[in-house]
Amino acid sequence: MSSADHAATGAATAPHRAGAAPRRAGAGFGALGLAATVSVLPLWLFWSDPEPRRTAILVALGCALACVGGVAVCQRAAGGRRPYATIAVAEFSGSEGAGGPGAAEPDGPPRVLPSRRGMQGRSLAWYLGASTVLVTLFALVTGTPQRPGHMQRIADAGAEFAIVPIEKVSDVQLHDPSKGHDYYTSTAVVRLAPGAGRVPVTATVHPVTPDRPHPGGKVSVLYARAHPGLGALAGDERSLGDALEGSTMRTGLVWIVGVVWAAGIAFSVVILSWRRGFRSFSRLGQADIAVRGTCLGPAVVRRDPGEDPCLKIVTASSRTAHFLADVTEEHVPDSLKGQHLWLCWDARRGAGGGRFSTDSTSAALVSDDGWVMHGMLKVDEAQTMAAEGVSVEKAAAGNGEARPLRLWDPRSAWVLYMAPSVFVLAAVLIGCAALLTFDIPGFWRWVTGIAGAVAGLALGFVAMSAPYPSELRSAMRSAMSSEGTESS
Numbered sequence: 001m002s003s004a005d006h007a008a009t010g011a012a013t014a015p016h017r018a019g020a021a022p023r024r025a026g027a028g029f030g031a032l033g034l035a036a037t038v039s040v041l042p043l044w045l046f047w048s049d050p051e052p053r054r055t056a057i058l059v060a061l062g063c064a065l066a067c068v069g070g071v072a073v074c075q076r077a078a079g080g081r082r083p084y085a086t087i088a089v090a091e092f093s094g095s096e097g098a099g100g101p102g103a104a105e106p107d108g109p110p111r112v113l114p115s116r117r118g119m120q121g122r123s124l125a126w127y128l129g130a131s132t133v134l135v136t137l138f139a140l141v142t143g144t145p146q147r148p149g150h151m152q153r154i155a156d157a158g159a160e161f162a163i164v165p166i167e168k169v170s171d172v173q174l175h176d177p178s179k180g181h182d183y184y185t186s187t188a189v190v191r192l193a194p195g196a197g198r199v200p201v202t203a204t205v206h207p208v209t210p211d212r213p214h215p216g217g218k219v220s221v222l223y224a225r226a227h228p229g230l231g232a233l234a235g236d237e238r239s240l241g242d243a244l245e246g247s248t249m250r251t252g253l254v255w256i257v258g259v260v261w262a263a264g265i266a267f268s269v270v271i272l273s274w275r276r277g278f279r280s281f282s283r284l285g286q287a288d289i290a291v292r293g294t295c296l297g298p299a300v301v302r303r304d305p306g307e308d309p310c311l312k313i314v315t316a317s318s319r320t321a322h323f324l325a326d327v328t329e330e331h332v333p334d335s336l337k338g339q340h341l342w343l344c345w346d347a348r349r350g351a352g353g354g355r356f357s358t359d360s361t362s363a364a365l366v367s368d369d370g371w372v373m374h375g376m377l378k379v380d381e382a383q384t385m386a387a388e389g390v391s392v393e394k395a396a397a398g399n400g401e402a403r404p405l406r407l408w409d410p411r412s413a414w415v416l417y418m419a420p421s422v423f424v425l426a427a428v429l430i431g432c433a434a435l436l437t438f439d440i441p442g443f444w445r446w447v448t449g450i451a452g453a454v455a456g457l458a459l460g461f462v463a464m465s466a467p468y469p470s471e472l473r474s475a476m477r478s479a480m481s482s483e484g485t486e487s488s
Helices: 003-013 020-046 050-077 084-090 117-142 149-156 237-245 251-275 379-385 410-417 420-435 442-465 469-487
Strands: 159-175 183-192 201-205 218-224 232-234 288-303 306-315 320-324 340-346 360-367 371-378
Touching: 020 050, 020 117, 020 251, 020 410, 050 410, 050 420, 084 410, 117 251, 117 410, 117 420, 117 442, 149 159, 149 218, 149 232, 149 237, 159 237, 183 218, 183 232, 201 218, 201 232, 288 320, 288 379, 306 340, 306 371, 320 360, 320 379, 360 379, 371 379, 420 442
Parallel strands: none
Antiparallel strands: 159 183, 159 218, 183 201, 218 232, 288 306, 288 340, 306 320, 320 371, 340 360, 360 371
8 A cells, every 4th residue: 555545544534623513512502501500599599579580490490401402412413422532632633743853843933822711711611600500509408489388378468567465375495505595485376456347366376585475475476467367477577577578598598608609609710720820821922931842742740639631841951841731641642742842831920939829820832733732831840941941922023924723622522522421410400400499398308409419419520520531440440459459
């Protein structure tokens, strides 16, 4: 077979990069699903009318479920699920030999790079979505979807608070909590004042009072003056006001949920800064440095709190840099080893060396054949290579016409590699949330909430581990072998 035949065969079997359609579909369904998911919590906390609130939440959850179905349909229309490794390798398509040993060195690094905003947006959306789902499930479980039946009947008849006299008291009990003030619970018969021209009626209530109740005393109740025969509920605006207005949770608990949600948002931003940085790194300037290097292939580098995958880059002076990126051996073609490229990084981030200075900075690899990979670079390695590097602004000044660059971003095609179990778990999670909008008994309410939390955690695990199935299998085998060694 001739060399031309070999080339034709290689081109025929080489994987092709995912097109723009699945990437756009992923971005669209992801944004719509996130918006629908995030809207559930404020609707639950702040909309006081039970029926319209439930309808709005079910519509939002239905929209999220439709997005899940849309992703499954797109995956099927694209030919079915593909392994993440195949998609990742295909992102290098067209690079065969172009940047290998002996390739002509370009004049300098480019000034303009494909932006990492899409990668940052997906990461932030994932962190926000995960924290919002957990907080929302807690709020749905601990909240009350509608007024209790007795209160609803009183509210429909025109509820109002009143101080009424006690006629008879029984079952008085003193409670001495470990913290707080003592209080009394009792069963009291109270006399309700009816509307004009009607006979007074009595009702049995169960008040909670700081002082011992007695006949002739007074207690606050909620009742309908026009229909006193509906009975009454012991309590005042402080204890019953939120429920009467239709709120799902008391004001104090709403504040707790809101603070936890805000903490989750802040934590998501911190994680984004640590993993990806805030800068889009799309236009390189005078504060950015580039160094010429050769790729030695994937490796693992120690980074608190564990180990991170990276690409090992060696410079002309034999200095080694570990380019932090989500890439392993099965995600790159063999031809990547030995390729020449530019390593560019932001020299400002972490340069202060202060107590709260970050340990990594935004970086990018620019291959001679046109692919660009965004990642991070440890600050100490960046400072070590700074003397060898050149200012991108100066090095790029003599460049001719900008060459086309393509972004290595296999996760943007996540629609193609998600496992079917992700869709099933997402549907179970949405179904549990929908059930919690109805007034189901307390025990089954917690069972439903726990089932939703388990489904959510399993969904997060399966979705995050999709790009690394072999690493998970090897880690599980190592864990099992270590347990066997310890037991023996």
